[in-house]
Amino acid sequence: MSETRDFYIGLGLATSSSVLIGSSFIVKKKALQALSVRAGQGGYGYLRDPLWWLGMTMMASGECINFAAYAFAPATMVTPLGALSVLVSAVLASRMLGEKLNILGKIGCLVCLLGSTVVVLHAPKEQNLNTLAELSEKLHDPGFVIYAFVVVVTVVVLIFYLEPRYGQKNPLVYVTVTGAIGSLTVMACKGLGVVIKQTLQGDNQLTNWLSWMLLVSVAFCISVQMIYLNKALDVFNTSVVTPILYVVFTSCVILASAILFKEWGGLPPDDIAGVLCGFFTVVSGIFLLQAFKDMSISMNNLARVKKDAPALPQCNGNYVSVPTAAYEERVELVDVKHNSFSSAPDSTMYKNGHRS
Structure with a gap:
């Protein structure tokens, strides 16, 4: 009974978190739209806007609630529910911001979410971490050092080289900075969780230098995340930024x-296959979302395009009759044999430049 209750508590917390986070994107976007100097151009006027701080508070509350959900329910249930924030923001953006997302974009969003869910469900679970000493040992692992180095170099290249050239054109620049730095934020937050847990259990870790280093890292990484997330939201549609950021x-x-x-050492083959399939599904979804985002495509105009498609050229003997858009009542006639052509009313036929 207790496990069932905890599961539903975790489910409620995770769902509430997604609603808050998804809504926060819209609130912050509304605040950013009112700026005279846009965040995408280096402005920081949003820091004086109460509406932006409301959105920021909603996001922070959502993240805290999401963190609490992991204490009650399995991570394989909580993490995929984060995708609900994408759906919430997409619906609210169409209602409150007037943003449009064509049918291919909607399919791309769905594919991204499905692929991400498959990856999360098949990904290995985190190893239990009980003490700060264990975390310190893991942080010195060469694999993680290399990962952190790659993230830092990638972010520096994106900020100082790619952002001036492509930041206003491609959302992946801002979103990649936010997501990559966000992964380090999560690792540091988990470390702070261990610090708080040990301290509350009577083993004071506030005098440990690593505790303060983790706190500084969290503050710095979150600051970078917020700056580039605001730039992404200011320049691009929320319905585009949110699913890409999630992925x-x-x-x-x-x-x-x-x-x-x-965690990957004991991963069974079926989970490895699931992770790979999920990854390529995500790539497909991002392609659909990005490649056709500027096209006006819906179920209605797809049906109309099919209905209004021009007829194929009609060939009759030596002549090809080709309807042209410029002359609604005229037909262009081409002499196939002699490569000569002229224009005439539908009732008139020409051959080699002479009326037949």
């Missing part, structure tokens, strides 16, 4: 956790 962030967190906690 990038979730993938980076899974990879960082696997490296730091050494």
Whole structure:
């Protein structure tokens, strides 16, 4: 009975977290739209806007509630429910911000969410971490050091080289910075959780230098995340930013956790196949979302395009009759044999430039 109760408590917390986080994107976007100097151009006026701080508070509350959900329910249930924030933000963006998402974008969002869910469900679970000493030992592991180095180098390249050139054109620049740094934020937050847990149990860790290093890391990483998330929301549609951020962030967190906690060693073949399939599904979803985002495509105009498609050229002997858009009542006639052509009313036929 207790396990069932905890499961539903975790389910409620995870769902509430997703609603808060998804709604926070819309609230912050509304605040960013009112700026005179946009965040995408380096402005920080949103820091003086109460509406932006409301959105920030909603996001922080959602993250705290999501963290609490892991104490009651399995991670394989809580983490995929984070995808609900994508659906919430997409629905609210269409209602409150007037943003449009064509049918291929909607399919891309769905594919991204399905692929991410498959990855999360088949990914290895985190190893239990009980003491700060264990975390300190793991942080010195060469694999995690290399991962952290790659993340830092990637972020530096994105910020100083790619952002000035492509930041206003491609959302992946801002979102990759946010997601990659976010993976380090999660690792540091888990470390702080261990610090708090040990301290509450009577083993004071507040005098440990690593505790304060983790706190500084969390503050710095969250600051970078917020700056580039605001830029992404200011420049691009929420319905585009949210699913891509979900995919990038979730993938980076899974990879960082696997490296730091050494979880992949005992992964069975079916889970390995599931992770790979999920990854390529996510790639397909991102392609659908990005490649056709500027096209006006819906079920209605797809049916109309099929209905209004021009007829194929009609060939009659030496002549090809080709309807043209410029002359609704005229037909262009081409002499196939002699490569000569002229224009005439439908009732008139020409051959070699002479009326037949």
